[in-house]
Amino acid sequence: MGPLIPNGIIPEQWDFVIAILIGLAFGFILEASGFSSSRKLVGVFYGYDFAVLKVFFTAALVSMIGLYYMDYLSWVDITQLYVHPTFMASAIIGGMIMGVGFITGGFCPGTSLTGVAIGKIDAMVFTLGLMIGVFIFSEIYNLISPFLTRGDYGNITLDESLGIPADMIILAIAIAAIAAFYFSDIVRGKVKKVFY
Amino acid sequence: MSKKYQLKKLSTRRYQILAAILIVLAAGLVLLPENPKHEGIAPNLFINKAMSTERYLSTDLIADKMINKDPSVLLVDVRSETEFAKFSLPNAVNIPLSKFLDEEFEETINQDVYDIVLFSNDNFMANEAWLLGNRLGYSNLFVMKGGLNEWFNTIISPKIPEETMPREAFELYAFRKAAGMYFGLGTTEVPEVKPVIEKCSCSCSCKFPCKRPGKSCSKRKKEEKCSGRRLLIYCCPLDY
Amino acid sequence: MEKEKKVKRSVYWNPYFGGFLLGLVIIFTFYITGRGLGASGAMKSAVVAAVDAVAPEHAESNAYYSKFITEEGSPLNAWLVWEALGVLVGAFVSGAISGRLKLKVQHSPKITAKRRLVMALIGGVLFGFGAQVARGCTSGAALSGMAVLATGGFVTMLAIFGTGYLAAYFFRKNWI
Numbered sequence: 001m002g003p004l005i006p007n008g009i010i011p012e013q014w015d016f017v018i019a020i021l022i023g024l025a026f027g028f029i030l031e032a033s034g035f036s037s038s039r040k041l042v043g044v045f046y047g048y049d050f051a052v053l054k055v056f057f058t059a060a061l062v063s064m065i066g067l068y069y070m071d072y073l074s075w076v077d078i079t080q081l082y083v084h085p086t087f088m089a090s091a092i093i094g095g096m097i098m099g100v101g102f103i104t105g106g107f108c109p110g111t112s113l114t115g116v117a118i119g120k121i122d123a124m125v126f127t128l129g130l131m132i133g134v135f136i137f138s139e140i141y142n143l144i145s146p147f148l149t150r151g152d153y154g155n156i157t158l159d160e161s162l163g164i165p166a167d168m169i170i171l172a173i174a175i176a177a178i179a180a181f182y183f184s185d186i187v188r189g190k191v192k193k194v195f196y
Numbered sequence: 197m198s199k200k201y202q203l204k205k206l207s208t209r210r211y212q213i214l215a216a217i218l219i220v221l222a223a224g225l226v227l228l229p230e231n232p233k234h235e236g237i238a239p240n241l242f243i244n245k246a247m248s249t250e251r252y253l254s255t256d257l258i259a260d261k262m263i264n265k266d267p268s269v270l271l272v273d274v275r276s277e278t279e280f281a282k283f284s285l286p287n288a289v290n291i292p293l294s295k296f297l298d299e300e301f302e303e304t305i306n307q308d309v310y311d312i313v314l315f316s317n318d319n320f321m322a323n324e325a326w327l328l329g330n331r332l333g334y335s336n337l338f339v340m341k342g343g344l345n346e347w348f349n350t351i352i353s354p355k356i357p358e359e360t361m362p363r364e365a366f367e368l369y370a371f372r373k374a375a376g377m378y379f380g381l382g383t384t385e386v387p388e389v390k391p392v393i394e395k396c397s398c399s400c401s402c403k404f405p406c407k408r409p410g411k412s413c414s415k416r417k418k419e420e421k422c423s424g425r426r427l428l429i430y431c432c433p434l435d436y
Numbered sequence: 437m438e439k440e441k442k443v444k445r446s447v448y449w450n451p452y453f454g455g456f457l458l459g460l461v462i463i464f465t466f467y468i469t470g471r472g473l474g475a476s477g478a479m480k481s482a483v484v485a486a487v488d489a490v491a492p493e494h495a496e497s498n499a500y501y502s503k504f505i506t507e508e509g510s511p512l513n514a515w516l517v518w519e520a521l522g523v524l525v526g527a528f529v530s531g532a533i534s535g536r537l538k539l540k541v542q543h544s545p546k547i548t549a550k551r552r553l554v555m556a557l558i559g560g561v562l563f564g565f566g567a568q569v570a571r572g573c574t575s576g577a578a579l580s581g582m583a584v585l586a587t588g589g590f591v592t593m594l595a596i597f598g599t600g601y602l603a604a605y606f607f608r609k610n611w612i
C-alpha cells in the first residue's frame with residue numbers, strides 16, 4: 001500500500017538513499033533525452049525540435065494514467081499523495097516569469113543541472129542565475145508576500161475545480177496530447193531545420 | 197529512396213500503435229467499473245490494531261473519568277434501544293450496533309474531539325462496533341473492558357479484598373465503593389438490570405466461574421436469537 | 437558535415453521513450469515518497485544555506501529564509517538536495533556514456549558566447565524568481581503537479597509555455 005514512506009512501510013532513514021536513486025534516474029533520463037542542450041529545449045518554441053513537448057506530455061500522461069490505475073488496484077492511495085497547492089495569482093505570474101526566463105536562458109532548473117553535469121558553461125551560469133533569483137525573491141519577500149497568497153484554492157485537483165471526473169480529464173488530455181504530437185511533427189516538417 | 201520511405205512508413209505505423217495504446221489505457225480508466233476498493237485503513241494496519249488490547253479501558257478508569265466529569269469522554273451504549281431505555285450508564289448515548297453505520301450517527305462517531313468509549317453488556321458487541329469503526333478509519337474509539345457486567349462487578353458491587361491482599365487492593369476497593377455510591381444513588385439498582393439481560397435473549401453462556409460457589413450458571417443458559425446474531429453474554433456474575 | 441551532425445543528433449533517445457521512462461520515475465517517486473520530483477527546491481536550499489552561513493542573523497530575521505532554517509541540521513540536508521545530487525550524477529553518467537562531456541558554451545552561431553552567457557544569467561534570475569513565486573518549477577509544480585492532476589500544476593505549465601511562445605518572437609535572434 002503506497003505511498004510507502006508516509007505509511008511507514010519503508011523506514012524514513014531510506015528517504016535520502018531513495019532521493020539519490022530517483023535523482024540518478026531523473027538526471028539520466030533528462031540528459032539522455034537531450035535536455036542538457038538549451039538549443040534543443042528552446043526548439044519547442046521555434047518549431048524545430050519538439051522534444052520538450054513530447055517528453056513532458058508523455059511523462060505526464062504515463063504518470064497520471066499509471067497512478068490512477070495503481071489507485072484503482074489499491075497499490076497507492078491517491079488521496080495521500082501530495083497535491084501542489086494552487087495559488088492562482090502566483091501560479092500564473094510565476095509561470096509567466098518562468099516562461100520569459102525559459103526563453104531567455106534556455107533552461108529550467110532540472111535541465112540546467114544536467115547541463116552543469118556534462119560541462120555546459122551556459123548551464124552553470126544559468127544555475128548561478130537561479131540562485132540569484134531565489135536570493136532576490138527572499139530579500140523582497142516581505143514586499144510581495146501579500147500577493148503570493150492571492151487566489152488560494154488549497155490543494156485542489158483538476159477534477160475538483162472543473163467538476164469533471166478525473167478519468168474523463170485524463171482521457172481528454174491523452175487525446176489532446178496525441179493531437180499535439182501529430183501537429184508538432186507537421187510543424188517541424190515545415191520549419192527550417194536548425195542544427196545544433 | 198524507397199527504403200527510406202518504407203522506414204518512414206514503418207515508424208509512422210509504430211507511433212499509431214503507441215497512440216492507440218495510450219488512448220486505450222486512458223479510456224480503460226473511464227470504462228473501469230466503480231472502484232471496488234475499501235474505504236478506511238489498510239488491512240495489515242487493521243489487523244495490528246484489532247490484535248492489540250490498547251482499545252480496552254478498565255471500568256475503574258471510566259468511573260474515575262465520569263466522576264471527574266471529564267469532558268473529553270463520550271460513552272456510547274451499543275446495545276439495542278430497549279435495553280438502553282431500561283438501564284445504561286449516566287450520560288451515555290445510545291447508538292445500537294445495527295445502526296452504527298447510519299449516516300445520522302456518523303458525525304458523532306467519526307471525529308477526533310472526544311474519546312469514544314463503547315460498551316455493551318460484555319465486550320462482544322462493543323468490540324464489533326469498534327471493529328466496524330476502525331475498519332473505516334475512525335479514530336479515538338475505545339471499548340470498556342468487560343462491559344456492563346464488569347461494571348457491576350467492579351463499581352456497583354465490588355468484591356471485598358481479603359486481608360492478605362496488598363494495600364492497593366483496599367484502596368481500589370475504597371474507590372470502587374465510593375464510585376458505586378456515586379452511581380448507585382437513586383438511579384439504578386442491581387435487580388433492575390436482570391430483565392435487561394434476559395430480554396437480550398441471546399445465547400447465554402458462562403465465560404468465567406461464578407462468584408457464588410454452588411450456583412451453577414448453566415441453569416441460566418438460554419438459546420435464543422438476538423437480531424439474527426448469536427451473542428455470548430456473561431450472565432453468571434449477575435446471578436446475585 | 438551535415439551527416440556528422442545528424443549522427444550526433446540521433447544519439448539522443450526517442451522523446452517518447454524518454455517521456456515514458458520519466459513517467460515511470462514520477463510514478464515510482466509518488467509510490468515511494470508520496471510526493472513528486474523537484475529541482476528548484478534544491479537551489480532554494482543552497483541559497484538558504486549560503487545566506488545562513490554568511491549572515492546568520494539576517495537569515496533568521498528574514499521571513500522567507502527563516503521558514504527553511506531549522507534547529508536540527510543544515511537546510512542542505514533536504515530531500516530535494518539529495519535528489520539534485522542524484523540528477524547531477526545521473527546526467528554525468530549519461531553524458532559520459534554518450535560522449536557528451538565537454539566544457540563549452542553552447543550558443544547559436546549568430547551570437548557570441550558572451551551574449552549567450554549574459555542571457556543565461558538573466559534567464560536564470562528570472563526563472564529562479566518565478567519558481568519561488570509559483571512555489572515550484574517545471575518539474576516540481578508543472579510535471580509532478582500534472583501527474584496528480586493538481587490544478588496549480590496545469591496553470592503553471594500553461595503560463596510557462598504560453599508566455600514562452602509569446603516571448604519567443606522577441607528572442608528569436610538568440611536561438612535561430
